[in-house]
Amino acid sequence: MRISFDDLINPDLHPEYEPAPIFSDDTSFIDVVKPEDIKSSQLNIDSSRNPVVVVDNLHVKYEVFSSGKAVGNAGARRLLQPKLKGVRSVHALKGITFVAYENESIGVIGSNGSGKSTLLKAITGLTPPSSGAVYARSRPSLLGVGAALIPDLSGDKNITLGGLALGYNREEVEAMREDIIKFAELEEFIDLPMRTYSSGMGARLKFAIAASKKHDILIIDEALAVGDAKFRKRSEAKIREIRDSAGTIFNVSHSMNSIKDTCDRCIWIEKGVQMMDGKPDDVIKEYQNHQKAKK
Numbered sequence: 006m007r008i009s010f011d012d013l014i015n016p017d018l019h020p021e022y023e024p025a026p027i028f029s030d031d032t033s034f035i036d037v038v039k040p041e042d043i044k045s046s047q048l049n050i051d052s053s054r055n056p057v058v059v060v061d062n063l064h065v066k067y068e069v070f071s072s073g074k075a076v077g078n079a080g081a082r083r084l085l086q087p088k089l090k091g092v093r094s095v096h097a098l099k100g101i102t103f104v105a106y107e108n109e110s111i112g113v114i115g116s117n118g119s120g121k122s123t124l125l126k127a128i129t130g131l132t133p134p135s136s137g138a139v140y141a142r143s144r145p146s147l148l149g150v151g152a153a154l155i156p157d158l159s160g161d162k163n164i165t166l167g168g169l170a171l172g173y174n175r176e177e178v179e180a181m182r183e184d185i186i187k188f189a190e191l192e193e194f195i196d197l198p199m200r201t202y203s204s205g206m207g208a209r210l211k212f213a214i215a216a217s218k219k220h221d222i223l224i225i226d227e228a229l230a231v232g233d234a235k236f237r238k239r240s241e242a243k244i245r246e247i248r249d250s251a252g253t254i255f256n257v258s259h260s261m262n263s264i265k266d267t268c269d270r271c272i273w274i275e276k277g278v279q280m281m282d283g284k285p286d287d288v289i290k291e292y293q294n295h296q297k298a299k300k
């Protein structure tokens with residue numbers, strides 16, 4: 006069977022896992038979520054500010070076959086049989102609780118495997134919570150569109166794929182196509198297959214696709230670590246622009262400089278446990294002390 010270009014497009018990844026809505030700006034979170042539904046005693050909402058994402062005692066567990074294969078919904082029933090051999094559970098997030106407000110840019114840091122990507126995936130709705138809850142004002146967009154792109158297709162076709170994967174419709178993708186190409190500086194290369202791009206060119210295209218439209222909630226997973234210094238500067242400026250236009254940004258990075266440059270708040274996770282939430286300089290200092298002590 007020949008697969009058409011349209012068959013490759015599936016923007017609704019896991020709509021059933023999407024965060025529960027907070028509703029509109031003028032409805033407060035407390036109006037929508039009953040106090041008895043709140044799972045963490047640590048959850049304090051500042052009523053003078055607009056909450057955009059509320060993470061309430063979030064736990065995520067992965068069930069993995071020892072062959073290394075993660076189990077999706079289809080296999081979940083079999084996991085209920087306690088004696089099934091070869092199944093391991095990884096408790097990736099252990100009770101994360103925080104409230105993100107409008108105009109905040111939040112860096113997420115932690116050692117390898119500490120749960121940063123899992124947190125971002127749970128906020129986007131790509132990974133379901135095992136317990137606890139995530140609420141969001143609108144559907145968060147994940148900047149890492151890489152998974153949706155196909156190296157054998159041209160940059161131009163990948164703009165369509167990436168845009169649709171982020172939930173935009175075809176008209177919206179057309180409206181932003183020229184700007185994406187220009188921002189990525191790929192005018193001469195846009196008709197070539199993406200596999201012919203250097204890693205920097207590929208990264209610029211991915212960033213340009215995701216940052217092309219105003220996002221209410223934008224989630225960036227290591228996107229700034231790529232590209233040359235000039236592009237990094239422009240992408241950081243773009244991130245500030247998004248944040249200033251009432252957006253909220255989450256940025257996972259191993260680059261402490263990138264966090265310091267683009268974030269005004271920082272959350273540190275270690276082995277799935279929330280260690281600290283505060284000003285980037287303070288949190289990064291504690292994190293680095295902790296890293297040194299480990300050596």
Ligand SMILES: Nc1ncnc2c1ncn2[C@@H]1O[C@H](COP(=O)(O)OP(=O)(O)OP(=O)(O)O)[C@@H](O)[C@H]1O
Nearest residue numbers: 067069075095097116117118119120121122123124
């Ligand atoms: N799909 C998955 N199936 C099973 N286990 C997973 C899956 N994704 C992540 N994990 C496990 O969950 C834990 C947290 O992983 P995660 O990718 O969230 O960490 P991270 O902080 O983003 O790591 P890094 O800095 O290395 O990118 C790790 O122990 C990892 O092995």
